[in-house]
Amino acid sequence: MTKAKRKRLIYNLVTYALVIAAYIILQNMIGAKTISRSLKGLLVPICAWIIMAVSLNLVIGFSGELSLGHAGFMSIGAYTGAIISGWLLAAFDMQDPTLRLVLAIAGGGIVAGIFGVLIGIPVLRLRGDYLAIVTLAFGEIIRNLVNVLYVGTADGQLHFAFLNKKLPADVTMLVDGAKGAVKIKPISTFTVGFVLVMITLIVVLNLVNSRAGRAIQATRDNRIAAESMGVSVTKYKMMAFVTAAVLAGMAGALYGLNSSTVVPTQFTFNQSINVLVFVVLGGLGNVLGSVISATFLTVLPEVLREFADYRMLVYAVVLILVMIFTNNPLIRSVFGRAVAPVKGLFRGKKNSVSGGEA
Amino acid sequence: MIFLDHLINGLSLGSIYAIIALGYTMVYGIAKMLNFAHGDVIMIGAYIAFCGLQYWGIPPVLAILLAMVFCTLLGVTIEGFAYRPLRQATSLAVLITAIGMSYLLQNIALMIWGANPKSFPTTFINGSNIRIGQLNISSATLITIVANIVIMVTLTLFTSKAKLGKAMRCVSEDRGAAELMGINVNRTISLTFAIGSALAAVAGVLLCSSYPILQPTTGSMPGIKAFTAAVFGGIGSIPGAMLGGILLGVIEIFGKAYISTELGDAIVFAVLIIVLLVKPAGLLGKPMREKV
Numbered sequence: 320m321t322k323a324k325r326k327r328l329i330y331n332l333v334t335y336a337l338v339i340a341a342y343i344i345l346q347n348m349i350g351a352k353t354i355s356r357s358l359k360g361l362l363v364p365i366c367a368w369i370i371m372a373v374s375l376n377l378v379i380g381f382s383g384e385l386s387l388g389h390a391g392f393m394s395i396g397a398y399t400g401a402i403i404s405g406w407l408l409a410a411f412d413m414q415d416p417t418l419r420l421v422l423a424i425a426g427g428g429i430v431a432g433i434f435g436v437l438i439g440i441p442v443l444r445l446r447g448d449y450l451a452i453v454t455l456a457f458g459e460i461i462r463n464l465v466n467v468l469y470v471g472t473a474d475g476q477l478h479f480a481f482l483n484k485k486l487p488a489d490v491t492m493l494v495d496g497a498k499g500a501v502k503i504k505p506i507s508t509f510t511v512g513f514v515l516v517m518i519t520l521i522v523v524l525n526l527v528n529s530r531a532g533r534a535i536q537a538t539r540d541n542r543i544a545a546e547s548m549g550v551s552v553t554k555y556k557m558m559a560f561v562t563a564a565v566l567a568g569m570a571g572a573l574y575g576l577n578s579s580t581v582v583p584t585q586f587t588f589n590q591s592i593n594v595l596v597f598v599v600l601g602g603l604g605n606v607l608g609s610v611i612s613a614t615f616l617t618v619l620p621e622v623l624r625e626f627a628d629y630r631m632l633v634y635a636v637v638l639i640l641v642m643i644f645t646n647n648p649l650i651r652s653v654f655g656r657a658v659a660p661v662k663g664l665f666r667g668k669k670n671s672v673s674g675g676e677a
Numbered sequence: 678m679i680f681l682d683h684l685i686n687g688l689s690l691g692s693i694y695a696i697i698a699l700g701y702t703m704v705y706g707i708a709k710m711l712n713f714a715h716g717d718v719i720m721i722g723a724y725i726a727f728c729g730l731q732y733w734g735i736p737p738v739l740a741i742l743l744a745m746v747f748c749t750l751l752g753v754t755i756e757g758f759a760y761r762p763l764r765q766a767t768s769l770a771v772l773i774t775a776i777g778m779s780y781l782l783q784n785i786a787l788m789i790w791g792a793n794p795k796s797f798p799t800t801f802i803n804g805s806n807i808r809i810g811q812l813n814i815s816s817a818t819l820i821t822i823v824a825n826i827v828i829m830v831t832l833t834l835f836t837s838k839a840k841l842g843k844a845m846r847c848v849s850e851d852r853g854a855a856e857l858m859g860i861n862v863n864r865t866i867s868l869t870f871a872i873g874s875a876l877a878a879v880a881g882v883l884l885c886s887s888y889p890i891l892q893p894t895t896g897s898m899p900g901i902k903a904f905t906a907a908v909f910g911g912i913g914s915i916p917g918a919m920l921g922g923i924l925l926g927v928i929e930i931f932g933k934a935y936i937s938t939e940l941g942d943a944i945v946f947a948v949l950i951i952v953l954l955v956k957p958a959g960l961l962g963k964p965m966r967e968k969v
Contacts, residue, residue, distance in 0.1 A: 385772055441954045448711040449953060451772055452904060456946035459901075463943035482937055588897075592776060599773060632784035638777025639759055646766035 331524050334607045338520065342513045349509070357621055365617050366512030367393075367574035370519045372597035372613040373606055374566035379595070380604035381527050382559035383539030384443075385451040387591050388458030392564045394465060394586035395434055396427030396571025401500035401581055402470055402477070403427075403572075405493040408504065410475035416506040424515065424572040431568020434461075435561040443556045458591060466583045470494040499582030500575065507577040515573055516610075519566050523606060526562065535559050589631075596634045599641050678811050683934050684927065689818040689887060691926020692825035696880040697903035698910070698918035699832065700873030706849040706913030707869045710768065713775035714755060715877060716900015717782035722748040722878030723797065723885045723895060724790055730798045744878040752874025753867050761863065779897070786893040794892040797885035817886045824883060828876065829919050836915065845869060849913060898942070902929070905949040911962020920960060 345362065348354040371393060378386045400423035407413040407422065442453050469480040471490030478486045484496065494500045526532045534555045537545040546552055575581040597616055601608030620627040644650055697719060704712045722744040729740030759778050763771050799817065807814045836842035847855040848865045856862050884899060885891050902925065910921025925945060932944035952959065 379769070383767075383769060385769055387776075441950065445953055445957065448705075448768060448772060449908070449957070452711065452901070452908070453950055453953060455901065456905070456949050460943045460946050463940055467937070467939045482939075592780065595773070595776070629784075631780055632788070635777045635780035635784060639774050639781065642766075642770045642774040642777070643759070643762050646770040647762040648765065650762070 327528055330607070331528075334520060334524065334610065335517070337607070338513075338516060338610065342509075345509070358618070361618060361621060362509040363507045363512045363577040364574060365614050366509070366516050367570040367577075368594070368597065368613045368617050369516050369610050370566055370570035370573070371594045372601065372609040373519050373523050374563040374570070375594050376598045376601070376604065376606060376609045377523050377527070377559050377566075378563045379598055380602075381532065381539065382535045382556050384556060384560070385448075386454040386560070386563070387451050387588065387595070388438075388454035388456075388461070389563070389567055389594050390586040390588070390590035391454075391458035391461040392431045392435065392567035393571035393574065393590070394461055394581075394583065395431045396424075396568030397575030397581045397586070398465055398468075398494060398500055398571075399430040399568070400424060400427040400572025400575045401503050402493050404506065404576055405491070405500075405503065406472050406477055409472045409491050416504070417508070417511065420506045420508070420511055420573075420576060423576060424511070424569045427572030427575075428565045428569040431571065432561055432565040434568075435564025436557075439557045439560045439564075443553055443560060455588060455591075458586075458588060462583050462586060465494070465499075466497050468494055469496055497583065499580050499585075501580055503576060503579050503581065505577055505579060507573050512573055515569060519569075520606065520610075522562065522566070526558075527606075531555060531558060593634070596638060600637055679934075681812055683930050685812070685814055685818060687927030687930035688923060689821045689926070690930060691906075691923035692821045693880055693884050693887065693922075694899065694903045694906045694926050695825050695919045695922025696828060696876055696883065697899060698907040698922045699828070699915065700877050700880075701904050702907040702910075702912055702914065702918040703845075703869050703873050705907065707845055708756075708760065708866050710760065710771045711775060711904065712760075712870075712873070713772065713900075714778040714782055715873065716896035716898075716903070717779050717786075718748050718752055718755075718874050718877040718896070719881040719884065719900060720786060720891075720893065720896030721751060721782060721881075722874075723881035723891055724786060724795075725878070726882045727795060727797055727885070727891055731795075741879065741882050744882060745875045748874040748878035748881075749871045752870040752877070756867055756870040761866075783893045783897070790893070792892065794890045797889035797891045799886050799889050817883075821883045821887065824879065825919070825922075828879070829915065832872075832915055841865070841868060902942075902945055905945060908949060908959055909952050911959030914959070914961045914963075917959055917961035 345354070349359065371389060375386065375389050378384055378389075403426040404419050404423040407419050413419055438454075438457050442450055442457070445453060467482045469484050469486060470493045471478045471480075471486045472493055473487055473490040477493075478490055480486050486492075492501055527535070534545070534550045535558065537548070537550055538552045538555055542552055571586075593616075594613075597613040598609055600616070601610070601612035620630050626633070644654060697715070700715050700718075701712065704710065704715070725744040725747045726740045729735045729743050730737065735743070755778055759774050760771065763774055806816065807819060836846055844855070844860045844865050845868065847858065847860055848862055852862055855865075880899075881896065885895070903922065906921040906925040907918050908921070909925055910917030910919070925948065928948055929941055929945050933941040936944060
């Protein structure tokens, strides 16, 4: 086993171990009833945001494209999940909440994935800034469309209407235009959320360490070089984009089925930026970092009310400073020299100054 | 007649988009970056003009000038502090910084002026309406369209005749070669940001004269749509920004009037996606080839 391989393996195992340990501790706390109500209510959203952050990191950190429509996929997942869950209950009288939840999450992922393919085919032909603006546009279009979507169920059938509420009179409304998805039975559980986080981590970590993952990173580092080595840029960028879309859709279903309503305004551009902040603060291409920052930044506003007021301001400053500190050659070299002795201390190496570049 | 009314409204909205799009297109052409914060500079400009008119009671012309000066300084400051350190960085890093800057401006505005929408005083611009037959054109509309034309002609002359304008075109074509010819690249980029931001202030006042609701998020949506307009017309091209802006304004108003009010934004963005797929260089843009 080469050194790099061993390092990756340790990193992956640490990531899994930390998440599993957190789950076991929290489950014990729930069992012993030592967990506060507000934190307990946050557990499922934390899982959803972790999945969002890790999947967005796959697009931004590994394939190097800025997607600003990630909340759009989440919204597709949330709506699909709410519709499937409501339909299964009304039409088939399926009482088992876990089964409903699993089917809803799978459905959310599939529908979001289909949209991911539909959007990815045209969008991934574009580069850099254009891709960012088109994914942003896509997120806004989705928000606009669900705003005028009406879905109801009657006699075991789903009825769809668009722009106007032309549904049969006896339907049970599932999605009611600007009011969003209504009367959802909250069925999300922390355990399902945890399983979903684990699935996400396994998928993403295995993908980025595979041959395909190396191809994805090659297209990020140098598109032309990768192309000339026979790497199909579109194929691999598509792979990252659609995987992220499916995961975001599943996270959306999990998140949507955690509350009684889902409204279009929950999934605005701001939400995409929120996830972007998780990814940037956790480190581009650092999966464990995304997990930690998503958890931390979801809990922090709830614990510190004062912070909640200045949340977006702090986020904005974080985005700017992290980018300048990690990308300006001058600042980076000064910073690298400052932290090199500390890094060397941990590594136990004599020549500590060279560690700054690693 | 209703059709003509919509057309005039579309031209007016399109003119505002065109002025905003100029800021995007110039910065994109020269610094090769999408200045996400441009829409929020518009909002800040509108707030400054609002304060001038409402609280300090200064004459409208002075208020607009004040907003322009303030936005110019703001634009140059943003460029110097946030974007200049990233001149060599990847476009991803610059874009994320610009998004951060956009949110920073919005939140600063939120802290200073609060979240409640302010109604922009429009009395100074709403003089008498002009009637041509049955057609009723508000003076705000007229001023917007005239301002757009004046700005466009001035800028075209500036970039083709003046020395600084020529320098801007040089930098946009080949930064390295421009530097070798003795052009101060950093100063030229600063100048571009200054011009773009001053135009943003004008656009902010015009925008709020037609749609007099002012809040910290006022600038973001028009900003994004104006970028769409710039891409539509061909990014980097000044006449392209004008054409794209006006077409987009007309499409938006017609879409809202004849298709669906709720889907107005969706239609605009669908236009963007279609344009990028069919003609990625935009209507008047030159296709760029990548050199290896």
